[in-house]
Amino acid sequence: MNKKYLLLxxxxxxxxxxxxxxxxxKINLASLFENSNSSFIFWQIRIPRTLLxxxxxxxxxxxxxxxxxxxxxxxxxxYTLGISSGASAGIVLGIKLNLSMTFLGLSGLYILGFxxxxxxxxxxxxxxxxxxxxxxxxxxxxxxxxxxLFSSLIVLIQYLFDFTQTISIxxxxxxxMTPIGYRELLFLFPLYIFFILGTYFLKNELLIxxxxxxxxxxxxxxxxxxxxxxxxxVSFMIGILVSFVGPIGFIGLIVPHTARLxxxxxxxxxxxxxxxxxxxxLTLTDFLARTLIPPAEIPVGIITSLMGAPFFLFVLxxxxxxxx
Amino acid sequence: xxxxxxxxxxxxxKKILNNINLKIKKSDFWLIFGPNGAGKTTLFxxxxxxxxxxxxxxxxxxxxxxxxxxxxxxxxxxxxxxxDEFSLPLSVKxxxxxxxxxxxxxxxxxxxxxxxxxxxxxxxxxxGDFLNRDINTLSGGERKKVLLASAFIxxxxxxxxxxxxxxxxxxxxxxxxxxxxxxxxxxxxxxxxSHHIETLFSMxxxxxxxxxxxxxxxxxxxxxxxxxxxxxxxxxxxLVLENREIIFIDE
Numbered sequence: 001m002n003k004k005y006l007l008l009x010x011x012x013x014x015x016x017x018x019x020x021x022x023x024x025x026k027i028n029l030a031s032l033f034e035n036s037n038s039s040f041i042f043w044q045i046r047i048p049r050t051l052l053x054x055x056x057x058x059x060x061x062x063x064x065x066x067x068x069x070x071x072x073x074x075x076x077x078x079y080t081l082g083i084s085s086g087a088s089a090g091i092v093l094g095i096k097l098n099l100s101m102t103f104l105g106l107s108g109l110y111i112l113g114f115x116x117x118x119x120x121x122x123x124x125x126x127x128x129x130x131x132x133x134x135x136x137x138x139x140x141x142x143x144x145x146x147x148x149l150f151s152s153l154i155v156l157i158q159y160l161f162d163f164t165q166t167i168s169i170x171x172x173x174x175x176x177m178t179p180i181g182y183r184e185l186l187f188l189f190p191l192y193i194f195f196i197l198g199t200y201f202l203k204n205e206l207l208i209x210x211x212x213x214x215x216x217x218x219x220x221x222x223x224x225x226x227x228x229x230x231x232x233x234v235s236f237m238i239g240i241l242v243s244f245v246g247p248i249g250f251i252g253l254i255v256p257h258t259a260r261l262x263x264x265x266x267x268x269x270x271x272x273x274x275x276x277x278x279x280x281x282l283t284l285t286d287f288l289a290r291t292l293i294p295p296a297e298i299p300v301g302i303i304t305s306l307m308g309a310p311f312f313l314f315v316l317x318x319x320x321x322x323x324x
Numbered sequence: 325x326x327x328x329x330x331x332x333x334x335x336x337x338k339k340i341l342n343n344i345n346l347k348i349k350k351s352d353f354w355l356i357f358g359p360n361g362a363g364k365t366t367l368f369x370x371x372x373x374x375x376x377x378x379x380x381x382x383x384x385x386x387x388x389x390x391x392x393x394x395x396x397x398x399x400x401x402x403x404x405x406x407x408d409e410f411s412l413p414l415s416v417k418x419x420x421x422x423x424x425x426x427x428x429x430x431x432x433x434x435x436x437x438x439x440x441x442x443x444x445x446x447x448x449x450x451x452g453d454f455l456n457r458d459i460n461t462l463s464g465g466e467r468k469k470v471l472l473a474s475a476f477i478x479x480x481x482x483x484x485x486x487x488x489x490x491x492x493x494x495x496x497x498x499x500x501x502x503x504x505x506x507x508x509x510x511x512x513x514x515x516x517x518s519h520h521i522e523t524l525f526s527m528x529x530x531x532x533x534x535x536x537x538x539x540x541x542x543x544x545x546x547x548x549x550x551x552x553x554x555x556x557x558x559x560x561x562x563l564v565l566e567n568r569e570i571i572f573i574d575e
Contacts, residue, residue, distance in 0.1 A: 068412065069412065072409065072411045072412055073411065073412075074412065201430055201431065202430075204422075204425055204428060204433070204434070207414070207418055207422070208422050208425060210412045210414065211408075211409070211410055211414060211419065211422070212408065212409025212410065213374075213409070214372075214374065214403065214405045214409065215405075215408065215409065215422070217372055217373060217374050217394070217403070218372060218398065218402050218403040218404075218405075218475075219398055219402075219422045219423065219425045219426065219474075219478070220394045220395040220396075220397065220398025220399070220425055220426035221394060221425065222394040260412070260413060265413075265415040265417070265418075265456050265458075266415070267418060
């Protein structure tokens with residue numbers, strides 16, 4: 001393994017292990033394995049929260065990388081294309097309807113999140129097919145329109161809620177680590193591993209897809225079929241993630257873009273970097289979110305947007321200057 | 325080895341290709357010429373499998389191409405479009421290695437043999453200095469060379485090139501011609517579509533003239549004023565200079 005990687009991995013693991021010790025409430029090391037307040041906070045709140053942050057950040061970054069390759073565009077991410085807001089609308093609707101049904105062991109909320117994400121991607125693909133273009137303009141404009149549409153839907157549903165529900169929905173929409181237990185983590189973790197392994201095994205396809213439709217066809221990749229499989233899989237992942245952490249934006253833009261700048265000559269390294277740094281970035285941001293202005297907590301989605309929006313503009317300007 | 329039988333294709337009511345019949349043998353070097361909109365690129369897209377809803381039959385090595393998987397097709401035929409669509413950074417090495425993609429599977433990544441084939445081609449095409457360059461930073465001629473090398477690495481028997489000489493400077497044209505002649509001598513079947521017959525006529529041994537979706541002529545290369553006039557609507561002439569046949573527009 002590459003030395004740079006090993007360093008990144010060590011920093012990452014150290015961070016993930018250290019962060020739960022730091023916070024508003026001091027963790028008493030001596031009572032970590034006793035039945036105390038601080039051991040409860042450590043084991044039942046901070047550890048799961050850190051793990052959720054890592055899994056979510058890593059998956060969002062990876063989803064961003066996958067979308068950028070499939071759309072051949074460094075600004076295409078689940079958030080900018082309106083996939084996350086589609087998932088959000090589905091989930092908000094589910095909460096309003098008080099859905100507690102399950103389907104094949106999955107909560108109805110995940111299914112609605114997945115459905116919302118699929119609707120967004122279907123609309124974008126439809127538009128791209130009608131205008132026969134996957135240009136920045138087509139994709140981002142469709143994303144903007146979808147974001148408007150789903151935002152108004154969410155506001156409408158919220159308007160119909162009672163006041164206390166509205167506050168908690170609003171908080172979720174700002175993005176953040178909901179308190180989760182090990183049961184949910186046990187559900188998320190295999191999906192996460194499956195997502196990473198799937199991406200790893202399809203790395204050659206993802207690389208070839210980023211070279212364009214005719215190139216892919218000529219090299220033996222049925223890109224139309226591949227695209228659909230990827231979209232369904234990624235939408236599923238996004239639907240579930242959004243139901244846990246809300247529509248957190250820009251992780252899927254910042255991390256893969258940096259990976260591309262650092263490893264433009266090796267897709268495999270890019271993948272590894274994206275998976276590790278995505279997790280680190282969100283864990284760290286979440287740490288800042290809960291420690292910056294104690295005792296209050298800043299929604300983590302607000303911090304990522306504050307970092308991400310200028311970054312987005314920067315990438316947009318570079319892209320437009322290059323391609324007109 | 326390629327047999328096209330009664331091939332027709334239309335988009336809505338517009339006929340793009342009309343009852344095309346063509347036989348292409350191994351190691352042939354074809355130029356398919358014709359004005360813009362004659363249906364040349366469509367023919368290539370059908371041969372590659374990019375367009376599937378055509379009428380008629382196409383056989384490669386006696387097998388119907390509709391029955392072949394994408395990967396099986398990519399072991400036989402490679403297509404270099406007129407314009408590439410690169411936008412994200414991709415290294416030349418990655419582009420070349422993609423030529424071995426048809427020989428991989430979900431669990432089988434590129435093998436040491438694939439890398440050996442890659443290195444051989446890098447030597448043959450003189451691409452050593454380019455391997456780690458981003459494809460987007462190369463000139464038009466260099467990109468064409470990389471894509472041709474990638475098709476060579478793909479170990480196909482048929483290479484299709486769509487207007488390969490457009491936007492190339494004379495030196496790049498000359499280099500690409502040399503590479504194509506070498507490949508053809510090595511046994512590859514090469515088919516070029518272009519309207520630049522003046523540049524290409526001398527290097528091929530078979531020609532076909534395509535106009536408004538019809539084949540006007542196909543077979544051994546001969547200079548025929550009538551066919552050229554019928555295809556392009558203008559007069560052509562030729563002269564032989566030091567054993568080289570030169571074609572020019574005579575108006």
